Each structure stands twice: as C-alpha cells, then as structure tokens.
Amino acid sequence: MSAAAAFPQVTAVVQAVNVLDAGSLLAAFGALGVAVVLFAETGLLIGFFLPGDSLLFTAGLLCAPGTGGAVHLVLPQVLTAAAVGTLAGSQTGYWIGRRGGRALLARSRARRLHEGAARAEEFLARYGHGKAIVLARFVPVVRTVLNPLAGALGVPARTFALWQVAGGLLWTLGLTLAGYALGTSVPNVDRYLLPLVALVVLVSVAPLAVELLRSRRRPQTAPGRPTSPPDA
Numbered sequence: 042m043s044a045a046a047a048f049p050q051v052t053a054v055v056q057a058v059n060v061l062d063a064g065s066l067l068a069a070f071g072a073l074g075v076a077v078v079l080f081a082e083t084g085l086l087i088g089f090f091l092p093g094d095s096l097l098f099t100a101g102l103l104c105a106p107g108t109g110g111a112v113h114l115v116l117p118q119v120l121t122a123a124a125v126g127t128l129a130g131s132q133t134g135y136w137i138g139r140r141g142g143r144a145l146l147a148r149s150r151a152r153r154l155h156e157g158a159a160r161a162e163e164f165l166a167r168y169g170h171g172k173a174i175v176l177a178r179f180v181p182v183v184r185t186v187l188n189p190l191a192g193a194l195g196v197p198a199r200t201f202a203l204w205q206v207a208g209g210l211l212w213t214l215g216l217t218l219a220g221y222a223l224g225t226s227v228p229n230v231d232r233y234l235l236p237l238v239a240l241v242v243l244v245s246v247a248p249l250a251v252e253l254l255r256s257r258r259r260p261q262t263a264p265g266r267p268t269s270p271p272d273a
C-alpha cells in the first residue's frame with residue numbers, strides 16, 4: 042500500500058478516536074497510547090483534560106485473560122509504558138516550569154487549569170515538597186499543573202525527581218494492577234466498565250480527602266506565634 046493510500050486510513054482512525062474515552066484510546070493505540078496520554082497529562086499543560094486514572098485502570102483490566110474482546114493488552118508492556126510516560130512527562134513539565142511555566146500558565150484561558158494551579162500551589166505550601174508531589178498524582182488537573190509549578194517555584198531538582206518517581210510509580214502501577222486484579226478475579230467484569238471507572242476515580246482521590254480531613258482536625262496555629270499569651 043502506498044503512503045498516499047494509507048494516509049486517509051490513518052486520518053480516519055485518528056478522527057474516530059475519542060481522547061476523553063479510555064476504551065477508545067486503548068482500542069486505537071494500545072500500550073503506546075498509555076505512554077503518550079500520560080506524558081501529555083503530566084508534562085504538558087494542554088493535557089489537563091486527559092483521562093489518566095480511567096486509562097490506567099482500563100488498561101490493566103484489558104490485560105486480564107478473557108476480558109476486552111477484540112482489545113487485549115499485555116501487562117508488562119502496559120506497566121512499562123505507563124511508568125515511562127508519566128515519569129518522562131513529569132520531568133518535562135518540571136523543565137518547562139523552570140524555563141517559564143508561570144508565563145505559559147498566565148496565557149491560558151482555561152478556568153480549570155487556573156483552579157488546578159491554585160490547588161497545586163496550596164499543596165506545596167501545606168504539605169511540603171515531597172508529600173505534595175506524591176498526593177498530586179491522584180488528583181486530576183493538579184497532577185498536570187504541579188510539575189511545571191514546582192519548576193517555576195524553584196523546588197530543588199533532586200527533591201522533585203525523587204518524589205515524582207515515587208508518586209508516579211505508586212499511581213501508575215497501583216491503578217494498572219488494580220484493574221488487572223479485578224479482571225482476573227471477576228468473570229466478564231469488563232461489561233461494567235463505566236461504573237467501575239467512576240468508582241476508580243473516586244477511590245483515586247481518597248488519599249487526598251483523608252489528608253484534608255486530618256489537616257482540618259489539627260490545631261491551626263499561625264507560624265511564629267505562641268500558643269498561649271505571654272506572661273505579663
């Protein structure tokens with residue numbers, strides 16, 4: 042087949058893919074799609090709308106024997122693609138932030154992106170660098186914005202690299218293996234993919250919810266102020 046004849050077919054496939062639907066992405070691109078989507082979501086500000094959580098869980102589910110029908114993925118390939126995509130994407134986002142992330146963010150008109158930036162900055166201020174970088178992995182939009190924001194705010198490169206690897210592996214491998222485990226233990230579970238994906242998104246933000254509840258229960262004292270009035 043000539044390149045000219047193949048081009049319309051490739052164009053038709055790309056147009057048929059719904060980038061907001063994990064199943065559509067996986068059916069079209071397989072494990073490679075996992076790497077590309079996670080790279081864009083964690084490294085490029087334009088990727089904040091991509092379905093990272095549902096993509097990982099669905100990919101793991103489609104690796105299980107007897108699921109997915111015509112779409113069947115290989116678990117080692119998916120795990121490798123997920124790890125490479127998210128770790129490379131996060132480092133790219135950090136580098137973009139060091140080179141001018143604030144200016145790029147200021148030019149964007151996406152309201153969700155600016156809300157995510159505000160939450161990401163709050164994460165860094167409240168939890169410190171390490172915990173904020175790990176927790177942000179589990180929060181859509183925040184995981185997109187925190188990486189360039191960390192670079193723009195001058196988070197040390199070694200600190201960022203260490204914690205982004207820890208958080209990235211926990212997020213990608215954890216969600217993928219959770220999908221695989223469910224697919225191997227429950228027959229025909231892929232028939233209920235939509236409600237399962239919704240449940241995964243809720244569970245993925247549970248660590249953040251727990252941490253927020255804990256922080257609200259802690260006594261709020263302003264830094265540098267005594268907890269009791271000084272003696273007269």
